[in-house]
Amino acid sequence: MSAPVRPGHTVPADDRAFVAAVDAALAAFLRGEVENLAAISPDGRHLVDAIASLSRGGKRMRATLCYWGHAAVDTPATVDIVQAGVALELFQTAALIHDDIIDRSDTRRSMPSVHRRFEALHAEHGWALDGTHFGTSAAVLTGDLCLSFSEQVFGSLGAAAASGTRARLVFDQMRMQVLTGQYLDVLEEVAGPSREPAEAVARARTISSYKSARYSVERPLVLGAALAGAEADLIDALSATGLPLGEAFQLRDDVLGVFGDPALTGKPAGDDLREGKRTVLIGFALQQAPADEAAWLSAQLGRPDLDSATIERLRTILIDSGALRRTEQLIEDLHRRAVTAIGLLPAPVPVRAALTELAGRAVSRQA
Template sequence: MTTGTSPLDAEDLRVRVQKRLDDFLAQQLPVLDDVSPDLAPLSEALTDLLRGGKRLRPAFAYWGWRGAGGADCEEAMAAATSLELLQACALIHDDVMDGSDTRRGLPAAHRRFATLHRGNEWLGSPEAFGVGAAILLGDLCLSWADELLMSCGLPTDAVMRGKRVYDVMRTELMAGQYLDLLEQAMGGGSEARAMRVVRFKSAKYTIERPLHLGAALAGAPEETFVAYSGYGLPLGEAFQLRDDVLGVFGDPAQTGKPAGDDLREGKRTVLVAAAVEASSPAQAALIRRHLGDPALDATGVAALREVITDTGALGHVERLIDALTDQCFRALGSADIDDDAREVLRGLAHAATSRSM
């Protein structure tokens, strides 16, 4: 990796992932066009969504492959790129469940389709149409993710090894999404419950399983999977905790979402759980009053931020991030993997937990 190059750009990964996505869409979108020109808004929404993103999951899958001895090749890059379509599915559905307004600086898919309905003065509820269209678009991304993985061009036995990991990853992701919904419905619980959501909704899906996918495609021994878990699980948890901090304190220009949007959506994160557990009665009342208020203004956001800081929750989560990151680096240092891949994975760990990500 060249000095000064982002680890996400090692081996031109982001450029190559985008090209793979563009090539795949060039094959798939005409299928929709042949069905009906009325499907053009679906194609446009997906094309716009897939132009953004950090490409973390393809990066971990590709470098999981390289770390296990796989050579650089377009077939492995195609397999890794399939995870961007799975991520698109997860983001679209997650925005529906959270009622999010924006994604990557653009209107969330369900908002986009609601606006389309409203602008054309169609019958029925614009919001219901938007939700239905977004669910279908997410389902389409899920289907196409399978198709890209299965047609990546690697030998059939390698693809089938990878598919087994991919199937487990999808199951864990959906389970984690449900646990997240459950926490919101129950009004949040302990920090331990919030960490369980972190593990299954994000940590495994973002880092550990993509690494395992690369290892499986390369036919790696069990020791490599164990080493990748030792690195990937704590890093994945640190990554999500960092994302939660940015969701409250981050710069909208970097996060692509309005300031304090996670507070407006009422997300029951580890950050919030820690604040609730350490709050005074007055602070707890303020959290109950403001958290999850869709009309929360800048004053309300500032008040919640103050409680999260004053209770020590922010400092606690920052220390957790540091401890988990240290754990992942120790595991990476002792892993029996390719040295070039180790260097990139070290850089990816820094990128995944950066305060300015």
């Protein structure tokens, strides 16, 4: 069922060399920027140091998808795909810095989140006034700087990413879509309780589609292809692959956020419940649980003081209402759709193998 690929079109079997090149290029870019900021003041480097430290821990999923999207194109246009990966990873770093302020997260990638890092700097030096507010302020600015860096690197791609190209449009849309999706997510936390429960799954799927499926999977894949000068057919085929794959990936995240093993996920048990995330999993429970249980569940979400007994009761509702089963079924459906779309992709074997592997992880990963 696979579409034809030109026999001479070969790509490396894996992305390890690419990931290593992204790591090196990202580090080199940030070393240059440390110089620029330190030239203003020795303290200027605090900002770039925070970015460098956080960005080192990334798995480079978005960069890698951009690489495979690029590799899917038979005769790719000349573009520095490593720099495209760096631009995506810098954007992701910026998003994480601001996300951790929004989610009040203390840690990220097993280190203090950036606002906590600056708060610790404040405490360490015994500085004056409110260290927590200093931490938030510094993290807002660090995230903004990192957004600028992302754009700076993306702009350096030249003609392939110039104004009016498909790649530029994809990049601009990606930013707009993820920021809108994140807003809808925080809005749902506060507005969800008073909105129509029958629509809870539909609302959660919109959020998941924009803040995750498109941003983390579909747009990076399409961006790589667009930078390589792909035809519309291939772009559409990659999009049809990335959307179900990305949604399955996020739904797995949602399940792990409630049922995951803290020893494997690195996050406290039931973390998503304390944050009040109204995911697809929660949406199914709100729609399917008995009314009194649904109301009780809704009232617990977002309470930072949820104890383990309450988390256990919430889990029981998610299981007994069939919400967990429905979510797992949806993951399987989406996985099947992704695998079918991968089969139809007119792309070399390593590209399809990498996407198949990623789709498999959406179903089976535990962290």
